[in-house]
Amino acid sequence: MSQPGQATTRGDLVRAAVLGLLGTRGPSSRADIARVLGVSPATVTQVTKDLMARRLVTELESVPSQGGRPARLLGLVDSAGGAIGAKVTADHVRIVSVGLDGTVHASSSVDLDATGARALDDLDEILLEAVRAHEGPLLGVGVGLPGAVDAQASGIVDAPTLGWQRLPVGPRLRQTLQVPVLLDNDVNTLAAAETLYGRGREHEDFIVVTIGRGVGLGIVQHGVVSRGAHGGAGEFGHTPVAGDGPLCGCGNRGCLEGFVGESGLLDAARAAGVVGPRGSLRTLVTAAHAGDPGALGVYADAGALLGRALAGAVHLLDPEVVVLLGEGIDEWPFWESSFDEAFRRHLMPARRGIRWIVEPWSEDQWAVGAASLVLASPFDAVSTGREGELVRARLQISGAP
Amino acid sequence: MSQPGQATTRGDLVRAAVLGLLGTRGPSSRADIARVLGVSPATVTQVTKDLMARRLVTELESVPSQGGRPARLLGLVDSAGGAIGAKVTADHVRIVSVGLDGTVHASSSVDLDATGARALDDLDEILLEAVRAHEGPLLGVGVGLPGAVDAQASGIVDAPTLGWQRLPVGPRLRQTLQVPVLLDNDVNTLAAAETLYGRGREHEDFIVVTIGRGVGLGIVQHGVVSRGAHGGAGEFGHTPVAGDGPLCGCGNRGCLEGFVGESGLLDAARAAGVVGPRGSLRTLVTAAHAGDPGALGVYADAGALLGRALAGAVHLLDPEVVVLLGEGIDEWPFWESSFDEAFRRHLMPARRGIRWIVEPWSEDQWAVGAASLVLASPFDAVSTGREGELVRARLQISGAP
DNA sequence: CGTTCTTTGTTCGGTACTAAATTTAGAAGC
DNA sequence: GCTTCTAAATTTAGTACCGAACAAAGAACG
Incomplete structure (x- = not known):
């Protein structure tokens, strides 16, 4: 059972939220703060007055305005933390x-x-x-x-x-x-991070899919990361996609990760003769870049499998967008076309318009x-x-x- | 962005919550109400005093107590609504x-x-x-x-x-x-309904799976039904489980529902010769009850497929329990063993202990x-x-x- | 049978919010 | 250049909650 709106959970939520907002979103007007945080303008006035008295926040320039009193931006005094x-x-x-x-x-x-x-x-x-x-x-x-x-x-x-x-x-x-x-x-x-600085600023419900050693998935619903009963939600990599398949780290066979995770790709590359028995993932990557059909086929197969499985996840979770990330995302061009084809094909018509977005990856x-x-x-x-x-x-x- | 604890959203949340609680949970002590609703005892005293003055709530008998002041139960005056x-x-x-x-x-x-x-x-x-x-x-x-x-x-x-x-x-x-x-x-x-009267009283995170014409899934996280961005979450029936398969109502092929929904069962039964080309589901059910191996095989196959797909859903959502419901649940004994085998086999070890519960179904x-x-x-x-x-x-x- | 323990319920002061009315400050119309 | 419009910010009065301290009412123990 959820708790009704309580007055104080000690620590003054709005005050912290204002500081957090100014930090993550940059300078904002009081009216903006009120809208984004869903609190009344009165509260923002009170809180910011106090924060300004404490020298944590200052008033910056006014912005032009488009037909009303011009907004006065507030900003953090300096890195408050x-x-x-x-x-x-x-x-x-x-x-x-x-x-x-x-x-x-x-x-x-x-x-x-x-x-x-x-x-x-x-x-x-x-x-x-x-x-x-x-x-x-x-x-x-x-x-x-x-x-x-x-x-x-x-x-x-x-x-x-x-x-x-x-x-x-x-x-x-x-x-x-x-x-x-x-x-x-x-x-x-x-x-x-995505809710703070990325897609979460435009979307309330989305999923984050990581491609790398394994395959992971993060669920954001209503602006909050959804963690499941024991914090174990999002184990997308162990979605059963086949009755049989390579032995996965989890001890089962047929997991998605066994086909599209790093080791899965490598297995497929070896089977296709693209990479020697002791070859590494790098060999596969360079072969793909060189246009080797075998290497491209490995990625195409993985993309199709990922697309099909992800369609299932989208059906279950109904996100607005899918964000793709991870170490393996650099090779995305090789996944893309087969992924998208399989993804769309297995989505129900009502969901077929969903967008996926690849975000640049850094260490x-x-x-x-x-x-x-x-x-x-x-x-x-x-x-x-x-x-x-x-x-x-x-x-x-x-x-x- | 979530809203911090606001004081009034008009209508007094706690007051309504107390009435709702007394309705759904039956007579409760003030201390219980405070605990369940997550509000302070002080608030409960205030609110119930008001509700008693308005004759919406009365004090019932005291209950024995186990080592402290005996609790005085409160109950709704009569059906308040x-x-x-x-x-x-x-x-x-x-x-x-x-x-x-x-x-x-x-x-x-x-x-x-x-x-x-x-x-x-x-x-x-x-x-x-x-x-x-x-x-x-x-x-x-x-x-x-x-x-x-x-x-x-x-x-x-x-x-x-x-x-x-x-x-x-x-x-x-x-x-x-x-x-x-x-x-x-x-x-x-x-x-x-399950959060109010069923498993939700013991669990905060669970999923509800319906078996009938189609296959549906409802997600409860943190005591709240999770609906997705457009209210479309839980389309479990259209999880792609095969590259190909019978044409589903959604226009795709290979959907779970196409195999384990009513029409899917019927198709399989016809293919197995258990039911004639114009036979109905009832024929399959009676054949299964009679112990017909073909009919039992149809259910066994469906159970295995459902178990595998559901393992994927459990990996994604990490519920505490799975509740099974629906018109088709009467035939569950025929699904059960193959379902459970496949379900466990495809779950990662950490999740293998999860329970599924079949609830009786009524019209x-x-x-x-x-x-x-x-x-x-x-x-x-x-x-x-x-x-x-x-x-x-x-x-x-x-x-x- | 008093003392201590445990849990329930109340009182009281305080606080973090709200809504509604008001003031402020510019853009826009004529 | 006055009014009118729009939107931002403030003021004011009020309220729904909390925490802490306390009172009440029985159980457990010597």
Whole structure:
């Protein structure tokens, strides 16, 4: 049962939301803020008055106006805070330090044997170092992981590929770092980033599909990342697409990932003779670029399979758009035509008009996504829970009452 | 962007929620109400005091207690309101009149050619008659339809099987009936009913799967029915499960529904020689009951296919449980073993423990589901919008300030 | 049989919001 | 160059909620 509109969950939601909005959306007028946040103009006046008194916000120039009193833009005084984002993979951690507006101030990568026994200790240490190195006010740390996280504000992690089972990553990190720590599945962090800085600014309901080592999917409904009962939603890669097939990491056969994930592509390339028995994915990529028909066929088959499976996901979830991302997206031109053909063909007529969008990919994106867990918390009191409160509290330090 | 906790959306959410809770959950103590609704005990005291002054609620007996002050139960004075639920199919409308506690007071079925040109006029008339026949205070009318509804509080309907395209059913009905009208896809209404009276009382995240003419799926996340961008979420029946297959109603081939929906079963039965070229589904059912291996094989194949596809849905949505329902559920024993085998086999290990539950089916259930859109509106200020406000306002009529 | 414990329910002061009316400030019409 | 229109911001009075401290009412224990 949902909770009715409560007055105070401690920490003043609107105040934090205004700061978060000014950070992520840039300077805005009071009236804009009221509209976007869905609060009354009166409240915005009150809150901004207070924030200006505390020197967290200033009034900028007026904008022209189109037939009424000109709007006066408000902006953050300076970087009122930053966040650290970390993406954990099997062999390293990628760390970025970002400002409220999502700009990356620092970026690094540290080796980590995430499958080892000391993995959690090492991660602890690495992140502690990052927190120490961070300059300026730190709102919190966001962590993206290749597994299921019970809740962002908790952080008990199941990650079969790392051999992690109910590992209390969140509690451990909080204890060491002494700042708010939010965790989520890596694909969900990309979805969170997308709601803040990407398609979420135009769409309330969409899905994010990642192509890379595996295939992932993040669900955004009503502007909020949908995580399922145990944080395990979006396991698109293990959609059964065939009764049989290559053995998947999950132990089953016939998973989508077994055909269109990195290893699936490689298997297909070997079977087609495009790549030798010890060849790597790079060989396949260069062959495709060279126009090798076998290589192109591998991608075409994968694209068709992905398109068919994705049609099923679209039927289930009814998103407005599909956003495609991930390390593997550079090779998208090879997937595209067969994907689109299969996708459309298997969609019901009413959905056939749905758009898919390929977003450019950069190395840092996973980690930026993780950081956006922190930066999104002013807007998401539900899933960020107590840690979100702490982040919001940190947004408002400095300045007298 | 979500709205932070607002104070008043007109209509006093908690007051309506308390009444709704006492209706659906039965007599409860103030402390219980506070816990279930997630509001403070102080608020419950205030609100119930007011409701008792208005003679909408009375104090009942005290209950024993287990080690503290005994709880004093509160109950509705009498049926503070009822709702009408209607399920529209291609050839008839099923209508029920239910009390706040979900008990069916009246039930009827009226012929309707929903595919005809006068369909909306006829529906209008039929429901107006039902509203007139309703005794006691009427909170509103809920309508379940075999198609996509843009929003419960709006009601623009796309229903390809009825030939309806962007038909303004909601606006029309509101104009004629002059009571709040909420509409949704029929499977979603079942999911709504389940959150109120069924599994939703124990689980926050689950999915509802219907088996009958087609195959439907309703998604409940965080206690709320998830509808997608255009109200079209849950089109599980059109999941592509094969590259080719029988032509589906949606115009594609290879849809799940084409294999496990009524017509799919019939096709398979004909192909297996269990049923003659002009035979009906009933023949298949009786053959299965008689132990005919061919008939059992038809169901076994369907079960395996459903299990595989449902594993994919579970991977995507991560529900706590799966609830199985629908007209076709009577034959479930024939599906069961092959379904469960395929379902488990295609689930990733972490999900393999998920339970599925078959619920008994009755003729009225669709219509009761529709009515529960109205009865759930005290708990769901978001998706019921303005119509929900009207329902809540109607819950509180009578009695001076 | 008093003391302590546990849970229920109330009182009270405070706060974060709202709606409605008002003021402010420019664009547009004539 | 006055009015009229439109949209932004503020003021004002009010309200729906919360937290914390407290009172009530029985169970459990010596």
